[in-house]
Amino acid sequence: MERWTGSFTAGDAHVFSDPILYWCSTSPVLPPETAFEVYSAYENSEIQQYLEEPQDESHLPDLLGIVSSPTSDHDMTIQTYEHVPLEIEKEREWRWGAMSYTALLEQDEAPATTALGSERGGNEEEDEEKEEMREAAGSTRPMPCRRRRTPVPTAALREEGSCSSSSDLLAYMPKSGSGPRQPRQKRHWWPMPDHFRDFCSSSKSKKPEHRKNNDEWEPEEVKLLVDGISNLGVGQWTKLKSKWFSPQKKKKNKCFSASDQGRPVRTAVHLKDKWRNLVKAYVSKPTSKKKGKNAHLDKDLINKIKLLAVEHPYPK
DNA sequence: ATTAGGG
DNA sequence: CCCTAAT
Numbered sequence: 001m002e003r004w005t006g007s008f009t010a011g012d013a014h015v016f017s018d019p020i021l022y023w024c025s026t027s028p029v030l031p032p033e034t035a036f037e038v039y040s041a042y043e044n045s046e047i048q049q050y051l052e053e054p055q056d057e058s059h060l061p062d063l064l065g066i067v068s069s070p071t072s073d074h075d076m077t078i079q080t081y082e083h084v085p086l087e088i089e090k091e092r093e094w095r096w097g098a099m100s101y102t103a104l105l106e107q108d109e110a111p112a113t114t115a116l117g118s119e120r121g122g123n124e125e126e127d128e129e130k131e132e133m134r135e136a137a138g139s140t141r142p143m144p145c146r147r148r149r150t151p152v153p154t155a156a157l158r159e160e161g162s163c164s165s166s167s168d169l170l171a172y173m174p175k176s177g178s179g180p181r182q183p184r185q186k187r188h189w190w191p192m193p194d195h196f197r198d199f200c201s202s203s204k205s206k207k208p209e210h211r212k213n214n215d216e217w218e219p220e221e222v223k224l225l226v227d228g229i230s231n232l233g234v235g236q237w238t239k240l241k242s243k244w245f246s247p248q249k250k251k252k253n254k255c256f257s258a259s260d261q262g263r264p265v266r267t268a269v270h271l272k273d274k275w276r277n278l279v280k281a282y283v284s285k286p287t288s289k290k291k292g293k294n295a296h297l298d299k300d301l302i303n304k305i306k307l308l309a310v311e312h313p314y315p316k
Numbered sequence: 317a318t319t320a321g322g323g
Numbered sequence: 324c325c326c327t328a329a330t
Contacts, residue, residue: 238318268318273324276321314320323326 217274219296225271225278226304234275234312237268245271276314283309 228240245266266274282305297305 235319270324272319272321317330319328319330321326321328323324 219298219301221266222274222278222297223301225274226301226308228271229275229308229312230304234314237272240271241266241268278305279309279314282306 224244225240228244232240232243282302
């Protein structure tokens, strides 16, 4: 999954993802029924206002950053995260919200074949998803409509919508107008991307590009850390960071080279924490399973850690 | 601004 | 990794 900063086209739909919206696709190729997942950083009150008095689809762009009206000839579902003050919502500051509406093309067919670079790791879910898409395309495709149907902004707020249990979100949403509620296929929604959560939780953060590093420590990084500690000892994390973990220090040190710029940022606290964890993993609790995760540290490095740990025990 | 520790 | 008391 990658952050999408421009706009992509699905029929006539343009969706913004930057900086407020985040978008991810459910399929590398737009199916007849185009589903979006949109993360919205708009205040809850704004969304609520929209939901209470839905006017016409021209409001949706304002709310979700869609520049022009989506004109998929099938339902378009937009799922958002809405902001809920912590006083109201115990823990989560963001919760699921969803709205869907139907817009029909004026033309007969929508040449929606834009390829969307889904970075989602392939798995059974994806195939399942595609299967559902095909089903939807074959059985529920409505006839093309001359005139744009009155947009139907229906919305549903999900009280306890955890990310993983929201697959029935579509079925949950009320259908507009009258008539029997049409059964809708389930859809897999992905959990909120870390990027977006970070953006939300620290919108007041210093640097806009201050991305968080959830990446695991690479063995090379650990090597760097160990080398640093062997020289500086334990406790001088800031010095260690500036000397070994500063990308732009053109010193001849073993600092990151230009090709390593993409590395996650390690702060002094990170270095400290990592060392503590290393000691815990390889010294304090040697019996712990170092196989599970990314313990691709070679014995040489591990031995070095053990020696340093004796020399500089972290929790003293 | 930094660090040590607990969460 | 985050948060924070303590320095």
